[in-house]
Amino acid sequence: MPACCFLIVLLVFSGFSTCHGHGTENETVLGNSTVTPLLLVSFDGFRADYLKKYSFPNLEKFFSDGVLVDHVSNVFITKTFPNHYSIVTGRYAESHGILSSNMYDPDANKTFSLSNDFDSFWWEQATPLWVSIQQKGFKSAAAMWPGTDIKIHNLTASYFLKYQHNVPFQERVDNLTKWLSQDLVKFATLYWEEPDYSGHLYGPDNIKEMTKALKQVDDHIGYLIDKLNQTGLWSNINIIITSDHGMVQCAPDRLIRLDDCIGPKNYTLVDMTPVSAILPLTNVTYVYDLLKKCNPHMKAYMKEDIPDRLHYKNNRRIQPIILVADEGWTIVRNGSLPRFGDHGYDNTLPSMHPFLAAHGPAFRKGYRLNSINTVDIYSLMCHLLRLEEQPNNGTFTNTKCMLASQWCVNLPEVIGIVIGVFMVLTTLTCLIIIMKNKGPPSSRSFARLELQDDDDDDALIG
Numbered sequence: 001m002p003a004c005c006f007l008i009v010l011l012v013f014s015g016f017s018t019c020h021g022h023g024t025e026n027e028t029v030l031g032n033s034t035v036t037p038l039l040l041v042s043f044d045g046f047r048a049d050y051l052k053k054y055s056f057p058n059l060e061k062f063f064s065d066g067v068l069v070d071h072v073s074n075v076f077i078t079k080t081f082p083n084h085y086s087i088v089t090g091r092y093a094e095s096h097g098i099l100s101s102n103m104y105d106p107d108a109n110k111t112f113s114l115s116n117d118f119d120s121f122w123w124e125q126a127t128p129l130w131v132s133i134q135q136k137g138f139k140s141a142a143a144m145w146p147g148t149d150i151k152i153h154n155l156t157a158s159y160f161l162k163y164q165h166n167v168p169f170q171e172r173v174d175n176l177t178k179w180l181s182q183d184l185v186k187f188a189t190l191y192w193e194e195p196d197y198s199g200h201l202y203g204p205d206n207i208k209e210m211t212k213a214l215k216q217v218d219d220h221i222g223y224l225i226d227k228l229n230q231t232g233l234w235s236n237i238n239i240i241i242t243s244d245h246g247m248v249q250c251a252p253d254r255l256i257r258l259d260d261c262i263g264p265k266n267y268t269l270v271d272m273t274p275v276s277a278i279l280p281l282t283n284v285t286y287v288y289d290l291l292k293k294c295n296p297h298m299k300a301y302m303k304e305d306i307p308d309r310l311h312y313k314n315n316r317r318i319q320p321i322i323l324v325a326d327e328g329w330t331i332v333r334n335g336s337l338p339r340f341g342d343h344g345y346d347n348t349l350p351s352m353h354p355f356l357a358a359h360g361p362a363f364r365k366g367y368r369l370n371s372i373n374t375v376d377i378y379s380l381m382c383h384l385l386r387l388e389e390q391p392n393n394g395t396f397t398n399t400k401c402m403l404a405s406q407w408c409v410n411l412p413e414v415i416g417i418v419i420g421v422f423m424v425l426t427t428l429t430c431l432i433i434i435m436k437n438k439g440p441p442s443s444r445s446f447a448r449l450e451l452q453d454d455d456d457d458d459a460l461i462g
């Protein structure tokens with residue numbers, strides 16, 4: 001019996017302390033030649049529930065032999081640049097400085113846009129993973145991942161393609177795999193504009209067009225796997241396929257027109273929709289008061305009142321007033337709906353979440369996880385690359401169960417085991433009692449004798 005109790009205690013304990021790292025490898029001993037290369041892939045705007053609504057034969061093959069995370073909670077604002085930079089830095093937007101697609105920095109009096117993103121100044125509030133790994137003496141390769149073609153702390157990726165949206169996926173993969181075949185290249189990034197592009201153009205509710213776009217995305221995943229297989233990289237590379245954000249349907253009857261509420265000379269519009277960045281040119285309180293009551297489907301925040309949970313406040317590149325549209329609503333100055341699908345909304349909305357899949361020697365096979373955060377991906381990657389983490393907002397324990405080297409038991413399993421063991425023990429105990437009671441008369445009287453002896457003892461002690 002004591003041995004069994006010990007077993008229960010052990011099981012319960014291991015359950016609540018979850019995911020023990022076992023045999024944490026000695027990094028000094030292993031040296032650097034044993035670091036398995038890591039390929040990080042992003043398909044822009046791949047909303048998590050596309051996986052449930054459309055068919056992805058190649059992607060399904062990929063994660064059925066690896067890991068699938070159904071939801072990734074991304075960072076606010078749920079746009080491309082902030083989230084791609086969060087993936088490779090592990091930080092919220094306010095802590096890495098890439099706050100949106102359009103920014104203004106009042107101290108430097110500089111502006112940033114997707115077509116004017118080359119100034120290192122914008123990128124150096126954090127250090128992306130490819131720079132850290134190069135500072136360690138390794139090399140990185142990049143095919144169009146935001147920021148990789150820009151000097152950050154004096155380094156671009158070791159090998160990179162200059163951003164050009166019209167370079168076909170196959171060419172990006174072909175050039176990247178050539179670089180990946182080199183010894184010192186340990187970290188590679190690959191970016192593709194779909195299904196974001198089609199999501200904006202048609203809206204995610206356009207089943208016909210999205211079916212086409214998503215079939216192409218899955219074909220691209222098939223091409224990538226084949227290419228890695230042909231070049232002999234497939235069996236010795238860890239691959240993460242993820243995305244930056246989701247997409248939601250917009251409509252002409254869900255428009256918020258700022259010109260209806262406030263004269264355009266009152267402010268500079270630094271960023272448009274669905275999160276507007278407002279730099280007031282007249283009295284701030286006056287501008288805020290006009291915007292606050294502009295439309296019930298839009299919230300106006302003074303910078304200091306932006307909710308903490310958004311982690312979108314502590315940076316001088318956030319303007320004095322921001323406007324946040326409700327899901328599916330579009331902010332314009334005047335005029336009509338610019339596009340049928342959009343993202344950028346509150347990061348708690350499931351429609352804004354992407355997914356994550358992983359495959360390779362480091363990952364468990366056929367493992368499924370409900371959710372992680374975008375900022376958690378960085379420390380997972382650092383672990384895979386045996387790289388020291390820079391200060392960040394992620395948590396390694398959120399992702400460690402994805403790894404084959406970690407021993408993980410989840411809570412339902414533990415409860416099941418404990419209940420199972422308990423039932424077996426109870427049954428055994430009952431059986432023993434029954435057998436004792438059903439024993440031959442001689443042994444029964446002997447048992448009674450024992451009991452009487454016990455009673456005597458008790459009386460003596462008492």
Ligand SMILES: *[C@@H]1O[C@H](CO)[C@@H](O)[C@H](O)[C@H]1NC(C)=O
Pocket residue numbers: 026027028029
């Ligand atoms: C790893 O091994 C080296 C050499 O044996 C040793 O000096 C070092 O302390 C070890 N590190 C850890 C974390 O065990």
Ligand SMILES: *[C@@H]1O[C@H](CO)[C@@H](O)[C@H](O)[C@H]1NC(C)=O
Pocket residue numbers: 109
């Ligand atoms: C900021 O830069 C713009 C043009 O880039 C210039 O017109 C303006 O005077 C500058 N403002 C300040 C305060 O330096």
Ligand SMILES: *[C@@H]1O[C@H](CO)[C@@H](O)[C@H](O)[C@H]1NC(C)=O
Pocket residue numbers: 031032033136137138
């Ligand atoms: C890894 O090995 C290469 C060559 O063997 C060396 O140049 C590089 O500095 C090493 N990097 C680390 C992190 O040890």
Ligand SMILES: *[C@@H]1O[C@H](CO)[C@@H](O)[C@H](O)[C@H]1NC(C)=O
Pocket residue numbers: 154
């Ligand atoms: C930046 O890198 C170049 C070589 O690419 C080097 O000559 C220069 O000294 C570096 N600057 C700093 C500040 O590290």
Ligand SMILES: *[C@@H]1O[C@H](CO)[C@@H](O)[C@H](O)[C@H]1NC(C)=O
Pocket residue numbers: 161162167171175
């Ligand atoms: C990819 O590599 C080929 C062959 O080296 C080269 O001709 C081509 O320009 C590269 N593509 C890009 C986008 O740099």
Ligand SMILES: *[C@@H]1O[C@H](CO)[C@@H](O)[C@H](O)[C@H]1NC(C)=O
Pocket residue numbers: 225226229230234
């Ligand atoms: C890799 O190629 C081999 C030989 O063509 C094939 O048998 C295997 O199924 C391929 N593996 C994957 C994952 O596609």
Ligand SMILES: *[C@@H]1O[C@H](CO)[C@@H](O)[C@H](O)[C@H]1NC(C)=O
Pocket residue numbers: 261262263264265266282290
């Ligand atoms: C600011 O907006 C208000 C309300 O639309 C308008 O009456 C006023 O003229 C505007 N001020 C400027 C400087 O444009």
Ligand SMILES: *[C@@H]1O[C@H](CO)[C@@H](O)[C@H](O)[C@H]1NC(C)=O
Pocket residue numbers: 283284285286289
């Ligand atoms: C700014 O506007 C508010 C509200 O309209 C007003 O109470 C305040 O006096 C104004 N401040 C200045 C400096 O004009």
Ligand SMILES: *[C@@H]1O[C@H](CO)[C@@H](O)[C@H](O)[C@H]1NC(C)=O
Pocket residue numbers: 259264333334335
């Ligand atoms: C709509 O906004 C644009 C840009 O601010 C402006 O040039 C145009 O005159 C506005 N049109 C109307 C009808 O107000």
Ligand SMILES: *[C@@H]1O[C@H](CO)[C@@H](O)[C@H](O)[C@H]1NC(C)=O
Pocket residue numbers: 091092095311391392393
């Ligand atoms: C996020 O990480 C940065 C860098 O370590 C840190 O300065 C910041 O306070 C963190 N944010 C939160 C909300 O913990």
Ligand SMILES: [Zn+2]
Pocket residue numbers: 045080196197200343
């Ligand atoms: Zn987009």
